[in-house]
Amino acid sequence: MKKIQHLFSFFKDQVVADKNVSHDTVLSAFVEFVLRQEEILLPLNPETFAKFERDVSALSKKEKALLHTRADELHDARTRRIAGQFYTPVEFVELAHELMDVRLGADWRENYIVWDAAAGSLNLTRGYPFKELYSSTLQQEEVDRNPVGDPATESFFQFDFLSGDLSKLPKGLRHALEMDKPILFFMNPPYSTGAKERIEFGTKTKFLTHVQVQSRRMGLSTTAKDLYAQFMLRIMLLVRHYKLTRVVYAVFSPLTFLSSDNLKTFRKRWCDIFCFDRGILFDAGHFSGTALNWAIQFSIWKQGEKSQTSGFKYFIVEKDKSGGIVKTGTKYVHNLDMPHPQFKRLTPDWLASPVTLPTRFLPGVTTSFEVVNSVKEGFDGTNRVSADHLGKLCYDPPMTVFGAGNAYGRPGYIINTTTVGNLEITPRNFERVMALLATARSLDKSFVDQKDYMYTPNESLPEWQRYVSDAVVFGLVSNGSSHISRYDVEWYGQRYQLPNEFFWMTSSAIRDYAERYHDKKALYSLEISPNERFAAKWLCLSGPRALSPEATAVLDFVTDLTHDTFQERAEFDKARPEIQICNWDAGWWQLKELWKIVAKEKFKELVRLRNELSASLRSRIRLLGWLRPRDS
Numbered sequence: 001m002k003k004i005q006h007l008f009s010f011f012k013d014q015v016v017a018d019k020n021v022s023h024d025t026v027l028s029a030f031v032e033f034v035l036r037q038e039e040i041l042l043p044l045n046p047e048t049f050a051k052f053e054r055d056v057s058a059l060s061k062k063e064k065a066l067l068h069t070r071a072d073e074l075h076d077a078r079t080r081r082i083a084g085q086f087y088t089p090v091e092f093v094e095l096a097h098e099l100m101d102v103r104l105g106a107d108w109r110e111n112y113i114v115w116d117a118a119a120g121s122l123n124l125t126r127g128y129p130f131k132e133l134y135s136s137t138l139q140q141e142e143v144d145r146n147p148v149g150d151p152a153t154e155s156f157f158q159f160d161f162l163s164g165d166l167s168k169l170p171k172g173l174r175h176a177l178e179m180d181k182p183i184l185f186f187m188n189p190p191y192s193t194g195a196k197e198r199i200e201f202g203t204k205t206k207f208l209t210h211v212q213v214q215s216r217r218m219g220l221s222t223t224a225k226d227l228y229a230q231f232m233l234r235i236m237l238l239v240r241h242y243k244l245t246r247v248v249y250a251v252f253s254p255l256t257f258l259s260s261d262n263l264k265t266f267r268k269r270w271c272d273i274f275c276f277d278r279g280i281l282f283d284a285g286h287f288s289g290t291a292l293n294w295a296i297q298f299s300i301w302k303q304g305e306k307s308q309t310s311g312f313k314y315f316i317v318e319k320d321k322s323g324g325i326v327k328t329g330t331k332y333v334h335n336l337d338m339p340h341p342q343f344k345r346l347t348p349d350w351l352a353s354p355v356t357l358p359t360r361f362l363p364g365v366t367t368s369f370e371v372v373n374s375v376k377e378g379f380d381g382t383n384r385v386s387a388d389h390l391g392k393l394c395y396d397p398p399m400t401v402f403g404a405g406n407a408y409g410r411p412g413y414i415i416n417t418t419t420v421g422n423l424e425i426t427p428r429n430f431e432r433v434m435a436l437l438a439t440a441r442s443l444d445k446s447f448v449d450q451k452d453y454m455y456t457p458n459e460s461l462p463e464w465q466r467y468v469s470d471a472v473v474f475g476l477v478s479n480g481s482s483h484i485s486r487y488d489v490e491w492y493g494q495r496y497q498l499p500n501e502f503f504w505m506t507s508s509a510i511r512d513y514a515e516r517y518h519d520k521k522a523l524y525s526l527e528i529s530p531n532e533r534f535a536a537k538w539l540c541l542s543g544p545r546a547l548s549p550e551a552t553a554v555l556d557f558v559t560d561l562t563h564d565t566f567q568e569r570a571e572f573d574k575a576r577p578e579i580q581i582c583n584w585d586a587g588w589w590q591l592k593e594l595w596k597i598v599a600k601e602k603f604k605e606l607v608r609l610r611n612e613l614s615a616s617l618r619s620r621i622r623l624l625g626w627l628r629p630r631d632s
């Protein structure tokens with residue numbers, strides 16, 4: 001396929017003289033010329049065309065056949081990304097057919113009138129015999145480029161499934177709908193969000209499809225964002241309009257329609273009509289042109305019985321070394337539709353620590369060490385924090401496996417640039433916040449669990465306390481922890497001190513170093529803010545904490561590294577004064593800057609130890625109930 005790809009790039013970039021011709025038109029001309037020697041009607045560069053012609057005639061039959069089956073891969077990747085079009089590779093088409101043979105009977109291609117309403121290049125059906133196959137797609141160019149295998153039983157026509165006028169459908173298909181014949185929708189619709197895209201401008205310009213208008217009337221407006229869900233809505237509308245009773249839907253799509261809490265109403269209505277039969281789950285990376293690490297599912301839905309709206313059983317499939325598809329496990333896809341006695345959604349309430357009076361004012365701190373303020377001038381309520389304020393936590397409020405990764409904690413008021421949750425950390429929620437931070441950072445973010453919600457962990461388990469202690473240690477060195485201290489911050493005529501309450505060593509230990517290495521700045525910061533920091537009290541001064549060997553290794557190493565590099569601080573401070581490395585309680589965001597320069601190898605070792613601790617935490621996540629088991 002590489003040779004074909006090169007040839008196509010050469011044709012597009014050097015043979016076609018007019019650069020304003022659309023990618024699709026160039027592709028059509030290329031395919032027509034290579035496969036059918038059709039005359040190219042575009043303005044061409046005669047010198048490069050001669051070479052191109054020679055290269056085409058040198059292509060083997062096998063290479064040409066490849067172009068026939070895999071022309072989709074020549075689509076412009078950017079265009080494809082914007083339109084959410086992920087064409088189905090042949091192995092996955094075969095897998096879908098195999099599953100349908102088993103679930104619907106090997107003669108399903110004869111027993112059903114099959115309609116692929118997002119057919120593109122006919123990937124799903126090409127090469128299989130059907131008794132009555134209808135394929136339709138958005139672009140006339142796609143229809144022109146892909147002749148059907150057998151015109152006696154197959155037809156391919158342009159039809160916008162989301163807005164098209166049903167009276168324009170072929171007679172046979174209309175008849176099938178009107179007579180409630182068994183109809184099987186088999187498709188891989190586009191996955192993008194946004195109504196319809198004006199791809200030629202490279203932006204997503206919205207205008208409403210017919211289905212969107214209808215779905216708003218049905219009270220399902222949140223569904224209308226996803227094109228693949230709009231395809232499902234259109235099917236629901238067809239079922240209603242024609243009073244269909246024997247529809248089967250077999251579809252490749254993202255998983256969101258089964259997991260997202262926003263699509264609860266849609267899911268309920270869908271499951272009132274269709275019953276989940278079987279599903280396969282795999283990494284989107286297997287569909288060319290997509291990013292790795294999010295899930296695509298294939299599932300079969302039958303009309304007749306009502307389906308449960310949660311707990312959909314999927315087989316996980318992956319490719320083995322030889323490229324064959326193998327089953328590697330089972331995954332039950334859950335959502336929050338039904339309350340569960342054990343797995344309760346992790347909510348901001350579990351984390352919250354209500355503000356206590358009296359409050360105090362704090363200027364804001366950004367991750368780039370800047371002190372800023374969300375208030376333009378003077379003070380108002382925005383930056384007021386509890387008297388026992390330790391820092392802030394930012395997190396994604398719908399806490400899912402992928403969303404939770406946003407969590408970080410730091411002293412000072414947090415300036416939010418995104419819509420993440422912003423929560424105050426105090427001694428009252430310190431343990432829970434640290435546990436969440438470590439969990440969010442350690443989660444295995446694989447496509448299998450991507451859409452899973454997180455649950456409230458079981459704090460009564462004996463392992464909980466050790467997990468929390470390990471999490472506190474992990475937090476000291478995690479990139480999710482933007483721990484810093486800032487002193488003598490001038491703000492509207494007042495001076496503020498922002499200690500790092502997440503510092504773990506005692507003031508006396510640091511005073512020793514500061515005196516030994518004559519670090520005046522460190523001694524000054526000890527003078528203006530001498531109190532023991534909260535993490536030091538929690539971790540070291542309030543009796544021994546149960547720690548795993550991995551956490552002990554990290555704690556010992558980071559403590560030694562702080563000592564070993566203390567004398568480098570003054571020099572580093574000259575080069576990077578904005579970091580304020582000499583603050584006695586300088587935190588991870590300051591220390592790592594120093595260590596990356598003055599102790600490269602040891603820093604690498606620290607990262608290695610941190611990763612081991614992370615793996616240890618990860619191994620306990622399901623045990624503690626943060627996530628549901630995959631296989632039930």
Ligand SMILES: C[S@@+](CC[C@H](N)C(=O)[O-])C[C@H]1O[C@@H](n2cnc3c(N)ncnc32)[C@H](O)[C@@H]1O
Nearest residue numbers: 085086087088118119120123137138160161188
């Ligand atoms: C993900 S591709 C799948 C193509 C092919 N079925 C496959 O699996 O390889 C989605 C196809 O849906 C078509 N499409 C997008 N919006 C559509 C619409 N509103 N009506 C019909 N087809 C549409 C696109 O042109 C594209 O060919």
